[in-house]
Amino acid sequence: MKSLHMIGSPRMGGAERWFVRFINAMLRHGEEVEVAVRRGSELARHHFAGRAHYELPYSTVWDPFSRYAVSRLIARSEAPIVQTYMGRATRLTRIQPGRGKVHVARLGGYYKLDAFRHAHAWIGNTKGLCDWMIRGGLPAKRVFHITNFAEPPRAVAAEALAALRRRIAVRPEDWTILAPGRLIDVKGHRYLIDALRRLPAEINGRRLRLVVLGDGELAGPLKEQARQAGVAERILWAGWQHDPAPWFHMANMVVFPSREAETLGNVILEAWAYGKPLVVTAFRGAREITRPGEDAWVVPCDDGAALAAGMEHVIRNPDLQKHMVTNGLVRIERDFSEAAIIAQYRGLYAKLLDHWI
Structure with a gap:
């Protein structure tokens, strides 16, 4: 069945990367x-x-031209399912019951629910998020849990990886730590910089190099923190990368130091899919999907010392690395595969159309 997917974000982030991943998988x-x-x-x-797509103004939620453009597209589209992402697209989408269309709002975070209440059904990517929506007054029978999936790893030629290492001055024998995520408070980068300050410059004869994959409002303060901590020369600020595959292939380990408010964390799934040992903080999404010591090494949130100890423990234990990588790949195949998640969306759409229209 046809579905129309609408998002109003100006820049890229985790939600937008998921949007691209989901559309491509569909x-x-x-x-x-x-x-x-x-x-x-x-x-x-x-x-x-x-590629075939529509571009709408999505200027503000009060802009009459944006509201008209959204309404006109929905009316012209033959898609009975209209799925919106984030607050702006959702608030601009207004579909009255009985019009032959179902409005599904997908939430990937703990947003203010008032912007989403007018939808006909809601999808949350964690059980905790779904429970929170129900506690917030959304009818339980129309709240559905469908988690995210990991995009299949894209192969990258050895020559391309070697060229990337040369460009960023990372040696093949270095221990490269990848930290993907927007440079905003919830991602916890300041604790990662503090952790790097506490770690030795080398472990087992290998230099530690941190690659921060992302951009955002805290770029300046974080770089200043790194300078004052004396670790600036050990960090590469790679910025946002529309194709993260080479960076994941190059990494020896992935670290995701988010704070408690992080909802799910696609980085966890990406680390598993690319077969990388993962150190992650115990935010609410990680508590729901990881198995500490089995598929990830989990440390407390907001604790640079604990994060440093966890990173060093994983780096010094090759058997632990292999154990977590093996189990992470199993989790992707069993619980977070693309085929399984797309099948759940397909089944939900059929259910909604059967009961709503």
């Missing part, structure tokens, strides 16, 4: 989808350029 599995992104956004310029 297409791979033969689903008919339409996409509406913000005009001039990074999604439009980098991910849907040259």
Whole structure:
């Protein structure tokens, strides 16, 4: 069945990367989808350029032109399922019952529910998020839990990886720590910099190098923190990468130091999919999906000393690394595979159409 997917973000982030991943997976599995992104956004310029898509203004939630553009597209579309992401696209989407369409709002975070209450059904990517929506007054029978999946790893030629190492001055014998995520408070990068300050410059004769994969409002303060901590020369600020595959292949370990408010954390799934040992903090999403000591090494949130100890423990234990990597790959195949998650969306859409229309 056809579905229309709408998102109004101007820049890329975890939610937007998931949007691209989900649309691509739907297409791979033969689903008919339409996409509406913000005009001039990074999604439009980098991910849907040259592909069929709509570009809408999504200026503000009060803008009459944006509301008209959204309403007009929905009316013209033959898709009976309209799925919105984030607050702006959701608030601009208004579909009255009995119009032959179902509005599904997908939440990937603990947003203010008032922006989402008018939808007909809601999807949360963690059980905790779904429970929170129900406690917030959304009817339980129309709240559905469907988790995220990991995108299949993209192969990268050895020559390309070698060229990347040369470009960023990382030696093949270095121990490269990858930390993907927007540079915002919830991602906890300041505790990672504090952890790096506490770690030796080398472990088992290998230099430690941290690659921060992301950008955001805290870029300046974090770089200043690194300078004052004396670890600036050990950090590469790689910025946002529209194709993170080479960086994951190059990494020896992935660290995800988010704070308690983090909902799920796609980085966990990406680390497992790429077969990388993972050190993660015990935020609420990680507590729900990881198995400490089995598929991830889990340490307390907001604790640079604990994070440093956990990182060093994993680096010094090759058997532990192999154990976690093996189990992480099993988790991807068993619990977070693309085929299984797309099948759940397909089943939900059929259920909603059967009961709503």
